[in-house]
Amino acid sequence: MKQAGDYGIILNRDTMNLPMKEWQRSLLPHKMSGGQKTRRRCKGDMNKYELAVVVSAKIEDDERAQVVEKVKALVERFGGQISDVDEWGKKRLAYEIQKMKEAYYYFIHFEADAEVPGEIEQRIRIMDSVLRYLCVRQEA
16 A cells, blocks of 8 residues: 655645745656756856847947947856857848848857846847847857
């Protein structure tokens, strides 16, 4: 005959509808905890990322340099460590964006925690002179 200890935690149906704290959720079996797999990360366990930024060709050189500096400052502000910045220069776009056929391309390589790219993208999204951006994780 099985005892209550064989099944882990026995929960009353009424308590399942109440909001749970994170430490309570961690005691539940995987299916009941929302199905999220958590991986414990060590401090200093950082991923490598590449951030591509397409900057408008209509702005002056000084303004364009300021935009790139702002993006670099964002990366550093959220704990990222920039390894290098590649400036590809003025290139023809595959299609017109805001009636422009050319733009300046920049590629910023950095290391950061997993939450950092989302924070950076939220801030870059509202920059007027950035036409497009893409942050991808590089394979280690």
